Amino acid sequence: MQRLSSLFGRTLREDPADATIASHRLMVRGAFIRPLGAGIFSYLPLGWRTLRRIEQVVREEMDAVGCQELLMPVVHPSTLWERTGRFASLGPELVRFKDRAERNMVLALTHEEIALDLAARLVGSYRQLPVSVYHFQTKFRDEPRPRGGLLRTREFTMKDAYTFDPSPESLDATYRQFVTAYVRAFRRCGIEPLVVESDAGAMGGSDADEFHALTSAGEDTIVVCPTGDYGANQEVATTQPPEPDDAEPLPMEKVETPGQETIAAVAGYLGIPTQRTLKAVFYWTGEQIAFVAIRGDLDVNEAKLRRALRAPDIRLAADQELTAAGLVPGYASPVGLDEVLVVVDRSVECAANLVAGANMPGAHLVNVNFPRDFNADLVEDIADVAAGDPCPRCGTALELRTGIEIGNTFKFGAYYSGKLNATYLSEGGSPQPIVMGSYGIGITRLAAAIVELHHDEDGIIWPASVAPYNVHVVQLGQADEVTQAAERLAQDLEAAGLSVLVDDRDESAGVKFNDADLLGIPIRCTVSRRTVRADAVEIKMRHQDPREQVASAEAVARVVAEHDALLAALSPDAPVGLLPVETAAMANSHDPLKGT
RNA sequence: CGGGGCGUGGCGCAGCCAGGUAGCGCGCAUCGUUCGGGACGAUGAGGUCGGAGGUUCAAAUCCUCUCGCCCCGACCA
Structure with missing residues (x-):
C-alpha cells in the first residue's frame, strides 16, 4: 500500500x-x-x-x-x-x-x-x-x-x-x-x-x-x-461530386468591381451567392506556384492538394511571389494563364457561369466556364468536406x-x-x-x-482498468483506533488482490476528500471515529454521489464486488468495424466542455 | 516559422505605465485550539524579480539583446 x-x-x-x-x-x-x-x-x-x-x-x-x-x-x-x-x-x-x-x-x-x-x-x-x-x-x-x-x-x-x-x-x-x-x-x-x-x-x-x-x-x-x-x-474525407450545373454557358464579360478583393465582398457587390464565384488560392510547392481554382464557398484541403501535386511541402504563396508571377492578389484569374500550374477542384468542373478575377485590379469576369475559358493541369477533389455534404456511400448529410x-x-x-x-x-x-x-x-x-473523457469539475474519474490504485482509503483523524482500522482495512483489501492508496495525512476532512476527488481513484473508503464506532466502513464510488456505510465484516467483499462490476462494465466485446455515430455521440456527451 | 501573451519565494498573483527598503493569498515549518467537504490563532523560514548588457546617484520598473514557457496559426505516420 x-x-x-x-x-x-x-x-x-x-x-x-x-x-x-x-x-x-x-x-x-x-x-x-x-x-x-x-x-x-x-x-x-x-x-x-x-x-x-x-x-x-x-x-x-x-x-x-x-x-x-x-x-x-x-x-x-x-x-x-x-x-x-x-x-x-x-x-x-x-x-x-x-x-x-x-x-x-x-x-x-x-x-x-x-x-x-x-x-x-x-x-x-x-x-x-x-x-x-x-x-x-x-x-x-x-x-x-x-x-x-x-x-x-x-x-x-x-x-x-x-x-x-x-x-x-x-x-x-x-x-x-x-x-x-x-x-x-x-x-x-x-x-x-x-x-x-x-x-x-x-x-x-x-x-x-x-x-x-x-x-x-x-x-x-x-x-x-x-x-x-x-x-x-x-x-x-470525400463527399459525393457536386451535381453538374447544366445552365447554358453565357458569354464571358468583364465587370468593374473596385475594391472588392474577397469572395464575400465580390459576391455581395454583385448580389450572387458565393457558390457562383471561383476562388483562387495560391500555393508554393517548393519549385513553383500552384494556382488552385475552387468554388467560392469551399475551402482547399491542403492534404488533398499535397497528394494531388505530389508535393510534400506546400505552403500558401506570399504576395510578392504572386506579383512576381504576374498575378494580381484579390483579382487573380486562371483565365489567360499559361505559365502557371493550374489545379482545378471538381466543384469548378461541375459549375457554370462563375465569377472570377480579371487579373487586373478592380475588375472581375462573369460567366467563366471551365474548360471553355481556361485550362487545367490537374482536375481533382481538393476541397474540404463540410458539415451537411452528402455521404459518399449513402448520401446522408455528413457531420x-x-x-x-x-x-x-x-x-x-x-x-x-x-x-x-x-x-x-x-x-x-x-x-x-x-x-x-x-x-x-x-x-x-x-x-x-x-x-478528457473521464473527469468532472472536481477531478479525474479513472476507469477502473487504468486507475493508479484500485481503492483510496481516507482516514479521518489521527486517533489510534482510526489509524488501526484504516491500516487493517488497507491490508485486507490488498489481501483480496486490490491495490490501495491510504490517505493517512494529518489533514482536514475537506482537504482529503477534495484530493480524493482530484486523484480520481474509482472507489473511496472512509474510516473515521464515526465509522469505527459503528464497526463499519463508508464506501463511495468516484463516479456517483451516494455514500454508504457497510459493516466492517462485509466491507472488503463489497469493495471487491464493486471493483469487479466496474471492470465488467469496461467490456471489449461489442461488434467491431466502423462504429455507429451513436457511440460517438455518447462519447461526446461525457465531455463537460461541451455540456450535455 | 508567422501572430499574440507571459517570465517576481513551491503554486497562483500584485508591484512596472509615472525608477527610490520586494509585497499579497495559498502552501511549507513550529506551537496551541480544531477535526466528515479546501479550519483558526501565534511565530517563522523561503525571492541574484529568467539571463546579459546599457541608461541613471539609484532599475523588478526605462532601453537593447537574449533564453524560456503558454496560446492561435503553419507544420504533423
Whole structure:
C-alpha cells in the first residue's frame, strides 16, 4: 500500500497557469506529471503507475493476437534510415546527432527500419510467417508545437507493433486482427474509439486507419456519416461530386468591381451567392506556384492538394511571389494563364457561369466556364468536406467531429522491404519481399484522452482498468483506533488482490476528500471515529454521489464486488468495424466542455 | 516559422505605465485550539524579480539583446 503522507508528489490547490485543457490541468494538479520543457514531462509515481496500467491493457490485447513483446533501442545509427531514404526526407522532427566517432545517429521517432531489419535477419522462410512484434518505447519527435500537456509532446511513450506477412492477402487478415485488438484495448480503457480512414501517407502506405477519442480537446477533424457507414479524417474525407450545373454557358464579360478583393465582398457587390464565384488560392510547392481554382464557398484541403501535386511541402504563396508571377492578389484569374500550374477542384468542373478575377485590379469576369475559358493541369477533389455534404456511400448529410488520434494502423506492403532488401524464401524457393504492417498507440496521449473523457469539475474519474490504485482509503483523524482500522482495512483489501492508496495525512476532512476527488481513484473508503464506532466502513464510488456505510465484516467483499462490476462494465466485446455515430455521440456527451 | 501573451519565494498573483527598503493569498515549518467537504490563532523560514548588457546617484520598473514557457496559426505516420 502507498501512504499519501509519503507519496512523492504534491497536489496543487490551484490550476497551473499554463494548462488550458482539462487533462493537462488535472494531471499536473493531481501530481501525475510535471513539465520539464516544452513537450517534455516527468511522470511522477501516480502518473507512472497509470501509464503502466494502460500499457498492461494494451499488452494483453497484443499478446492475445500472438504479437510478441520485445524492446528496440531509442538511439539508432543512421544507416538503416539512410537506406529507406528517411534520414534525408524527414524534417527537423527527426533528431540527428553524431557520436564520438562522428557517426550519424538519430533518436527513434518510430521503428519501422529497426523492426524490419530484425525481421529480415531472423526470418528466412515462409514457414516463419506471419509473425509480429511490439514494444513500448520512448519516441522523440521534435514537434514544431507541442501542446495540451500530454496531448502532443516531443518525448512520449508509444506502443508500436510491426507485422510481417508472406502476402498482401495474409496482411489483410493480420490487419483486421490488429484493428479488432485496438478497439478492444481502447474500450477496456474506457474509450469508445471511432475508427476512420486516414491518410496512408506519402511514404508508400496503401491503407491506413485512425482511432479517435471524440472530444473537443482534440486536434483532428473527423468526417462521419450518421448512419455509421462512413468515417474519415478530414485529410482524406470525400463527399459525393457536386451535381453538374447544366445552365447554358453565357458569354464571358468583364465587370468593374473596385475594391472588392474577397469572395464575400465580390459576391455581395454583385448580389450572387458565393457558390457562383471561383476562388483562387495560391500555393508554393517548393519549385513553383500552384494556382488552385475552387468554388467560392469551399475551402482547399491542403492534404488533398499535397497528394494531388505530389508535393510534400506546400505552403500558401506570399504576395510578392504572386506579383512576381504576374498575378494580381484579390483579382487573380486562371483565365489567360499559361505559365502557371493550374489545379482545378471538381466543384469548378461541375459549375457554370462563375465569377472570377480579371487579373487586373478592380475588375472581375462573369460567366467563366471551365474548360471553355481556361485550362487545367490537374482536375481533382481538393476541397474540404463540410458539415451537411452528402455521404459518399449513402448520401446522408455528413457531420464533423473533433477527435484525439489515439492510435493508427498502416499497411505498408513491400514498400520498406524493397528498400531494405527484406525477403523470405517462398514455398517455391524464390525470395519474396516481406509484407509489412505498422500499428501505433500513443500511450501517454491515450492517458490524456482518457482524462478528457473521464473527469468532472472536481477531478479525474479513472476507469477502473487504468486507475493508479484500485481503492483510496481516507482516514479521518489521527486517533489510534482510526489509524488501526484504516491500516487493517488497507491490508485486507490488498489481501483480496486490490491495490490501495491510504490517505493517512494529518489533514482536514475537506482537504482529503477534495484530493480524493482530484486523484480520481474509482472507489473511496472512509474510516473515521464515526465509522469505527459503528464497526463499519463508508464506501463511495468516484463516479456517483451516494455514500454508504457497510459493516466492517462485509466491507472488503463489497469493495471487491464493486471493483469487479466496474471492470465488467469496461467490456471489449461489442461488434467491431466502423462504429455507429451513436457511440460517438455518447462519447461526446461525457465531455463537460461541451455540456450535455 | 508567422501572430499574440507571459517570465517576481513551491503554486497562483500584485508591484512596472509615472525608477527610490520586494509585497499579497495559498502552501511549507513550529506551537496551541480544531477535526466528515479546501479550519483558526501565534511565530517563522523561503525571492541574484529568467539571463546579459546599457541608461541613471539609484532599475523588478526605462532601453537593447537574449533564453524560456503558454496560446492561435503553419507544420504533423
